[in-house]
Amino acid sequence: MANFVIEYAAMDNRGAAIRASGVVLTPIDCRRCGYNLYGLPADGPCPECGLDVWDSIVYTVDPATSGLPRVRNPGVVGDCLLWLMVFLATASLLLVVRPLAHWVDAMDPAGVGSLAGSIPSWLGLVAGLIGLAGLVCVKRLAPPAGEEPGSSVWRDVRRLGAGLAGWSILILAAWILEFAGAPRWAILALWPGIAAAAVAGLVGLRGVLGTIGLRSRDYRTARGGRQGIRAMIAATIGLAAGQVLRLVAEAMELEWLSTLGVVATSICTLMVVIGLGYLVVNAWWIRRSLRSPPPRLEEILGPPG
Numbered sequence: 667m668a669n670f671v672i673e674y675a676a677m678d679n680r681g682a683a684i685r686a687s688g689v690v691l692t693p694i695d696c697r698r699c700g701y702n703l704y705g706l707p708a709d710g711p712c713p714e715c716g717l718d719v720w721d722s723i724v725y726t727v728d729p730a731t732s733g734l735p736r737v738r739n740p741g742v743v744g745d746c747l748l749w750l751m752v753f754l755a756t757a758s759l760l761l762v763v764r765p766l767a768h769w770v771d772a773m774d775p776a777g778v779g780s781l782a783g784s785i786p787s788w789l790g791l792v793a794g795l796i797g798l799a800g801l802v803c804v805k806r807l808a809p810p811a812g813e814e815p816g817s818s819v820w821r822d823v824r825r826l827g828a829g830l831a832g833w834s835i836l837i838l839a840a841w842i843l844e845f846a847g848a849p850r851w852a853i854l855a856l857w858p859g860i861a862a863a864a865v866a867g868l869v870g871l872r873g874v875l876g877t878i879g880l881r882s883r884d885y886r887t888a889r890g891g892r893q894g895i896r897a898m899i900a901a902t903i904g905l906a907a908g909q910v911l912r913l914v915a916e917a918m919e920l921e922w923l924s925t926l927g928v929v930a931t932s933i934c935t936l937m938v939v940i941g942l943g944y945l946v947v948n949a950w951w952i953r954r955s956l957r958s959p960p961p962r963l964e965e966i967l968g969p970p971g
């Protein structure tokens with residue numbers, strides 16, 4: 667009940683008066699039994715199951731969302747958030763294909779498998795370009811130019827953009843090095859930079875999701891299906907650490923250290939890929955809420971007659 671009072675207070679100051687005298691103006695369903703509450707007084711019970719009509723109204727209105735300022739251009743923000751996540755997941759998957767092929771080859775006891783050899787080398791190029799394309803989406807997540815320049819939204823969007831730009835450029839640099847036949851250590855040495863850029867971008871993404879995601883009840887209240895960005899940051903750091911371990915192991919010719927590096931890299935890669943999959947789903951939820959936000963209290967309740 668206390669929770670309900672807080673939600674109600676956040677919902678609308680005029681709510682108390684409307685509740686006392688108002689009736690339900692639109693066909694909404696009882697939250698418990700599904701009975702159509704149209705025309706019933708807001709202050710009474712559901713005739714079928716006895717649940718307070720007000721309870722169903724509060725659920726339909728989603729006070730936590732209604733209390734927030736509406737996002738300008740919610741359709742574009744929802745689309746761009748979803749596209750950004752799809753781009754990030756696709757780019758990461760492209761980068762994972764070759765290490766995965768190497769791993770499959772290594773599992774082959776005969777050692778004749780050459781799956782990795784058949785993977786095209788331009789995947790890194792495409793991944794970097796997809797990352798750069800994602801910058802268009804990031805730009806459109808921000809409020810219109812000149813508005814709220816000092817706000818936390820702008821700060822988060824700038825971090826996200828800078829991180830994604832740095833990540834894409836370093837991925838492209840790695841591809842160019844490989845194309846030019848640079849030694850493997852030179853490519854592996856880029857990894858701390860790639861990870862640092864990814865972490866910067868993830869910190870920005872965390873802020874953006876925190877701000878925009880509040881408007882989605884699915885995202886706000888999800889326990890299992892909501893991807894934590896901290897776990898993504900940890901996995902990214904672990905991934906880079908694994909690559910550095912492999913570099914050190916190669917220089918010192920330590921077989922066990924190399925194995926440790928490969929295991930750390932594999933586990934963290936898996937975590938990142940799964941995490942990005944969840945983020946696509948989360949972005950889908952948020953997009954859905956932005957495109958069809960819950961109704962406002964005054965749209966549901968009004969004076970009788």
Ligand SMILES: [Zn+2]
Nearest residue numbers: 696699712715
């Ligand atoms: Zn009912």
